[in-house]
Amino acid sequence: MHLPINHRLSGFYRFLAALAGIFLIVFGIVGLAQTLGDPLFDRADVAALGLRTNLAFSLLSIVVGAIVPLGAFIGGNLAHYLNLFGGGVFWLSGLVMLVLLQTDANIFNFQVATCIVSFLIGTLLVLAGLYGKSGTAEEEQAEDAFRHSGRAAAATLTTPAHHLSAHPDVRHSDVKHPQEDAAS
DSSP states (O other): OOOOSSOTTHHHHHHHHHHHHHHHHHHHHHHHHHHTTSOTTOOSOOEETTEEOOHHHHHHHHHHHHHHHHHHHHOHHHHHHHHHHHHHHHHHHHHHHHHTTTSTTOTTOOOHHHHHHHHHHHHHHHHHHHTOOOOOHHHHHHHHHHHHTSSGGGGGSOOOOOSOOSSTTOOOTTOOOHHHHHHO
């Protein structure tokens, strides 16, 4: 799998991941203000920034929202792995909560819009993770050579000399061609 090293837009993707984290913090704080005093896993019709929430989901959003911008600020491969993992968690949680919407197991008071926002944040984090890998100049050159080789690992293998070719005008110096045999 090709993951670019030191991608020129990695800072931009880290910035977007940090914005997603800041959104989670703001959502969590607004939700906390709306649900303070309610039971932790209440299923009331309380909304923050247009998404339903409860006290537990608001607190979780603040905690996760604080981790994501921190990783973006630190950067490097920590942000790379944190964003890949966090994006997968957001995708999985959105999918699981989508299945559990109309059940008593909907402990975070999700609705369809909340699941969609979870998928969007997960996609943004995975995108930031895919382009956030960093490394040395040598690692970057090796990855760049791998990317441009066409067939990656197969490009390092030498092909045996033969007289059959898809390009008949190409002559291999170490192969004796049938046309040359007939001429001599």
